[in-house]
Amino acid sequence: MNSLIVSVSPHIKTKDSCKRIMWSVVLALIPTGCAGVFIFGLSALKVIIVSLITALLTEAIIQKLRHKKTTISDGSCFITGLLLAYNLPPSVPWWIPALGSFFAIAIVKHSFGGLGHNIFNPALAGRAFLVASSPRFMTNWTPPRWQIDTLTTATPLGIIKEKISHPLPSYLQLFLGDRGGCIGEVCILAIICGALFLLCKGYIHWYTPFTFIFTLGILSWMFMGNTLFKGNWLFHLLSGGLFLGAFFMATDYVTTPLTRRGQIIFGFGCGILTFLIRKFGGYPEGVSYSILIMNAFTPLIDRYTKTKKFGYTKTPNPK
Amino acid sequence: MFFKKTFPGGIHPPTYKNLTQNYPLEEIPSPQKVVLPLIQHSGSPAEPLVKPEEVVSMGQKIASSDKYISAPIHASISGKVSKIDYFNHPILGKSLAIFIEDTGVHPDFIPFTKENPENLSPPELKKIIQEAGIVGLGGAGFPTHVKLSSPKPIDTLILNAAECEPYLTCDERLLQEKPIEVFKGLEIIIKIISPKSVFIGIEDNKKELIKTIEENLHKLGLNKIKTFILKTKYPQGGEKQLIKAITGRIVPSGGLPFDVGTLVHNVGTVFAVYEAVYLGKPLYERIITISGKAIKKRGNFKVKMGTLLSDIVEYCGGFIKEPKKIIFGGPMMGIAQWSLDTPIIKGTSGVLFLTDEELNLENSTACIRCGKCIEVCPMQIMPASIGLAGEYNKWNIAKEYSPLDCIECGACSYICPTRRDLVQFIKLAKQFTR
Ligand code: SF4
Ligand code: SF4
Numbered sequence: 001m002n003s004l005i006v007s008v009s010p011h012i013k014t015k016d017s018c019k020r021i022m023w024s025v026v027l028a029l030i031p032t033g034c035a036g037v038f039i040f041g042l043s044a045l046k047v048i049i050v051s052l053i054t055a056l057l058t059e060a061i062i063q064k065l066r067h068k069k070t071t072i073s074d075g076s077c078f079i080t081g082l083l084l085a086y087n088l089p090p091s092v093p094w095w096i097p098a099l100g101s102f103f104a105i106a107i108v109k110h111s112f113g114g115l116g117h118n119i120f121n122p123a124l125a126g127r128a129f130l131v132a133s134s135p136r137f138m139t140n141w142t143p144p145r146w147q148i149d150t151l152t153t154a155t156p157l158g159i160i161k162e163k164i165s166h167p168l169p170s171y172l173q174l175f176l177g178d179r180g181g182c183i184g185e186v187c188i189l190a191i192i193c194g195a196l197f198l199l200c201k202g203y204i205h206w207y208t209p210f211t212f213i214f215t216l217g218i219l220s221w222m223f224m225g226n227t228l229f230k231g232n233w234l235f236h237l238l239s240g241g242l243f244l245g246a247f248f249m250a251t252d253y254v255t256t257p258l259t260r261r262g263q264i265i266f267g268f269g270c271g272i273l274t275f276l277i278r279k280f281g282g283y284p285e286g287v288s289y290s291i292l293i294m295n296a297f298t299p300l301i302d303r304y305t306k307t308k309k310f311g312y313t314k315t316p317n318p319k
Numbered sequence: 320m321f322f323k324k325t326f327p328g329g330i331h332p333p334t335y336k337n338l339t340q341n342y343p344l345e346e347i348p349s350p351q352k353v354v355l356p357l358i359q360h361s362g363s364p365a366e367p368l369v370k371p372e373e374v375v376s377m378g379q380k381i382a383s384s385d386k387y388i389s390a391p392i393h394a395s396i397s398g399k400v401s402k403i404d405y406f407n408h409p410i411l412g413k414s415l416a417i418f419i420e421d422t423g424v425h426p427d428f429i430p431f432t433k434e435n436p437e438n439l440s441p442p443e444l445k446k447i448i449q450e451a452g453i454v455g456l457g458g459a460g461f462p463t464h465v466k467l468s469s470p471k472p473i474d475t476l477i478l479n480a481a482e483c484e485p486y487l488t489c490d491e492r493l494l495q496e497k498p499i500e501v502f503k504g505l506e507i508i509i510k511i512i513s514p515k516s517v518f519i520g521i522e523d524n525k526k527e528l529i530k531t532i533e534e535n536l537h538k539l540g541l542n543k544i545k546t547f548i549l550k551t552k553y554p555q556g557g558e559k560q561l562i563k564a565i566t567g568r569i570v571p572s573g574g575l576p577f578d579v580g581t582l583v584h585n586v587g588t589v590f591a592v593y594e595a596v597y598l599g600k601p602l603y604e605r606i607i608t609i610s611g612k613a614i615k616k617r618g619n620f621k622v623k624m625g626t627l628l629s630d631i632v633e634y635c636g637g638f639i640k641e642p643k644k645i646i647f648g649g650p651m652m653g654i655a656q657w658s659l660d661t662p663i664i665k666g667t668s669g670v671l672f673l674t675d676e677e678l679n680l681e682n683s684t685a686c687i688r689c690g691k692c693i694e695v696c697p698m699q700i701m702p703a704s705i706g707l708a709g710e711y712n713k714w715n716i717a718k719e720y721s722p723l724d725c726i727e728c729g730a731c732s733y734i735c736p737t738r739r740d741l742v743q744f745i746k747l748a749k750q751f752t753r
Contacts, residue, residue: 004658005644005680008743010651010729011671012332012485013679018687018736071684116685116737253689258703263690302704309724310327310699311559311572 021203022075028194029082029248035177035187039144040090044183048085051097055081058105068114076115080104083123086184086244087288088130091142096134100126120295121255124288141180155180156239161284174238185241195247207260208267209246213237215271223279242274245287255295262298262305269294326560328697329552330730332485332651334524335677339488339610342618344496347634349396349421353625355381356408356416359664360454361461362388367417373400377428378601380450381417390462390665391452395603395623398422407661409647410654416662419625430599441511444596451595452602452665456587457556458648460666463588467511469577475566476514477583478505480521480528481549481556484649487669489606490586492619495528498535501586504593505544508584517544520561522551553651554728558583560697572724587668608669609635612677613642622663628670629659642672643680650677651729683738686710692731692741698724702731702741709744714751722748 037045059077063070072078084100104126112118131138141155156179159166169179177187185191198204217233224231237243250256250270257266270290277286358364365382375381375394383391398421408414432447439447449464457479478501482490494501509517521529532546547565549555559570561583568579576583587605594600603624610617615636622631628645632638646653647667663670692702701720708717722745731741 003641003643004656005678006655006657007644008740008746009653009655009727010733010742011644011646011653011655011673011678012650012733013681013738014330014332014734014736015679016734016736017681017738018684021689021736114685116687253687256688258688258690258701259693306704306720307693307696307699307701309572309721310563310697311569311574311724 019074022079024201024203025198025248026075026078026082028197029079029086029184031190031193032184032187032244033082033086035190036086036090036183039177039186040142040183041145043142044090046094047088047090047092047097047183048082050094051085051088051101052078052081054098054101055084055105058102059110062106062110071115074115077105077109080109080122080126083121083184083248084126087123087127087182087241089138089141089181090183091140092137096130096137099133100130103129116254118254119298120292121249121252124249124292124295127288128292143180144178147178155284156235157278157284161278168235169239171234171238174235179239181239182241182244185244188238188243191243191247195243198247198251204247204251205260205263207263208250208256208270211264211267212246212250212270212274213242215268216242216274219271219275220278223275236278240278240285241287245291246270249288250291250294255298257298257301257305259302259305259307261307262301265301265305266294266298269297325550325552325555326563326697327699328695328730329554329560330695330734331551332553332733335486335610336488336491338486338612339608339617339619340491342492344492344606344619344621346621347623347626347631349623350626350630351421352401352627353395353419353623354406354416354627354662355392355395355419355625356406356411356414356662356664357382357392358408358411358414359392359460359624359666360390361459362386362390362465364415365389365392367403369400369417371400371402374398374422374424375400375419378431378603380431380452380601381419388462388465390454391450391601392417392624393452393601393603394419395625396421397424397428407658409656409661409664409667416625428600431601432596432599436507436596439596444507444511447595448592450601451591453588453591453595454602454665455585456591456605456665456668457585458652458666458668460664463584463592466582466584467508469512469582471577471580473512473577473580473582474515475581476505476508476512476517477547477561477565477581478517478519478544478589479556479558479561479583479585480519480525480532481561482586483522483551483553483556484651484653484668485553486610486671487608487649488610489608489619489668491525491528493590493606494586495531497590498531499539500593500597501590502535502539502541502544503597504589504591505584506541507592507596508589509543512582514582518547518565519544520547520549520555520565522555523548524551553730554697554726557697557726557728559726572721602665605663605665605667607663607667609672610669611642611646611672612674613638613640613672615639624665625662627659628656628661628663631663631670632659632672638672640674643675643678644671644673646671646673651733652727681738683735683740685737686735686739687737689736691734691736692739695730695734697728697730698726700724702745705748706739706741706744709748714748717744717748718752720748723752725749
């Protein structure tokens with residue numbers, strides 16, 4: 001009887017582990033990646049694979065050097081690798097995803113202490129780093145495979161922002177991903193499929209994505225048109241990286257608020273910032289920057305959105 | 320169907336109730352030796368009334384206290400007091416205890432009261448309950464006579480038949496087999512506090528039991544008592560959660576059920592009240608669940624207080640697999656033991672012998688801030704934040720998240736995907752808050 005374990009209650013634990021959740025997210029990310037490869041061809045697949053391998057290697061090597069247990073099997077660096085690739089144009093040279101992935105894992109994730117301790121979403125920070133360091137490649141868009149004769153290759157949001165004379169894609173084209181853009185952001189149908197899976201599993205909640213999309217929609221409708229309340233809100237929702245960002249990056253556990261109220265505020269802030277960047281900023285797209293900025297506010301939001309405890313009364317019992 | 324009433328938060332762990340649910344109550348024969356700790360309740364410890372070498376008979380009062388919040392202790396077998404010494408205690412680790420050994424002579428059990436229960440007044444009934452050493456049998460062990468003397472008026476009485484802890488089925492079995500006795504006990508409590516409404520709170524997965532209860536209530540003509548069917552969810556049987564689900568009242572933070580005019584009693588306790596008043600039998604035995612996949616014979620057994628675990632294991636045919644953890648109580652709130660030389664006490668609702676496969680022993684890692692622990696917390700506090708602050712020894716920050724409100728139900732640790740010992744952090748935070 002010497003092998004009895006004596007520890008505090010509870011003595012049974014759920015089967016849902018961190019690993020299981022992370023791999024479910026990977027699974028949920030697969031459809032939109034497949035769609036990206038289908039739309040942009042093998043160059044997209046190459047970007048994804050390079051990004052993934054770099055992410056895995058970087059994590060393994062760092063943990064080896066630090067004499068820590070390797071955690072590549074927990075799936076979280078897999079998610080970072082995938083998301084980084086999904087946020088790149090399919091035409092980038094191979095070293096771009098490699099550099100971005102390395103930066104995301106080594107600097108953004110591990111210099112803060114690894115999974116759970118990072119403040120910024122690694123994939124998004126990696127992308128921001130690439131935009132800042134090699135902007136040339138980051139705005140070089142390719143059209144879908146079947147549109148080879150297209151003259152311009154700007155993204156729909158770019159077309160509007162730069163006032164290029166080019167026919168805009170239809171809503172259905174936008175929804176299915178028949179347009180220029182980043183690998184993982186174009187096919188909204190595929191993104192929604194993955195997101196629904198995670199929502200049903202209870203691994204993510206609607207609070208952030210819904211508020212994010214809703215806020216941006218309302219603001220676009222109000223201020224993005226020629227006059228007030230004339231904005232083409234649907235177009236603004238469907239083009240750009242909103243859905244990928246709202247469902248897969250603004251819901252990242254580590255870098256977003258803990259409570260429901262906090263998550264709603266987070267989504268709201270993301271919506272406003274995206275709108276501001278799109279309307280007044282230098283970039284046509286604003287989703288990833290707005291999420292990164294809100295990441296920085298997460299500790300503050302957490303401090304001011306404590307839950308209202310059960311049995312709380314205005315006049316607390318003297319004790 | 321409309322939504323069943325419930326409380327915020329909560330989890331749905333596997334119940335494992337089918338391991339023991341269908342076995343009829345059985346009695347474990349009196350052991351050769353019992354060890355009765357002098358503190359088996361919350362409040363002041365009892366003082367021994369006997370000396371070593373003294374002969375005692377079953378049911379004899381052997382320890383008591385003149386403090387009000389305390390409960391006397393009675394001999395659970397007839398025999399000779401062999402010594403009074405420190406011994407393992409399932410909750411406190413060690414405590415002073417009275418050892419009784421069976422000497423082969425069996426003086427008869429003498430009922431300590433012979434009054435006709437119908438003629439007794441509430442104060443007399445309370446006195447009997449106090450003399451019988453009855454405490455809450457759900458685990459907390461609060462003396463029942465104190466609970467029955469509420470300083471505030473009580474208008475609602477709830478019989479807690481939710482038994483939400485996985486594995487445990489002793490209340491369910493007891494109510495299934497002895498409904499009339501339990502209801503008679505309930506009527507005594509009704510007579511003492513005369514509430515306006517009386518509910519039996521029971522989870523909706525106990526279909527058969529609900530039927531038994533309703534049939535018997537009807538048969539006895541107890542129309543005042545209503546069954547209240549609750550959603551199956553842990554911790555539905557927590558007092559504050561039960562009160563919220565049934566009456567909609569919210570016990571204020573730091574308050575007790577009587578602050579909202581409500582009193583909750585456990586099935587086992589009510590049965591003990593019946594036995595004390597009708598049979599003159601003090602609380603020296605109780606029903607416990609023996610379960611877990613490591614033990615050969617599982618079920619619900621009537622055992623004498625102070626029976627050692629080793630005697631129970633022997634009666635149950637030993638182990639069929641190696642137990643990795645032995646737990647007194649349920650798997651969510653129970654206490655892990657390190658020795659088989661541990662006695663059953665009044666608050667022991669079950670003993671579980673759990674194997675590796677039931678335990679899921681993974682090491683904990685860093686919090687990924689998924690927020691699940693916050694979602695499930697029935698007290699709506701933020702275990703993650705307490706855990707994170709505690710990890711860096713920032714107890715002054717941990718304090719801001721009201722750890723004192725935690726009922727230690729364990730739902731947060733259960734759900735945490737990174738297996739963090741949140742309850743342990745909260746227990747520490749409580750110490751820094753006091
Ligand atoms: S914090 Fe306390 S009350 Fe809340 S779930 Fe954890 S143990 Fe239960
Ligand atoms: S459930 Fe565990 S991992 Fe999730 S927030 Fe709570 S402590 Fe952190």
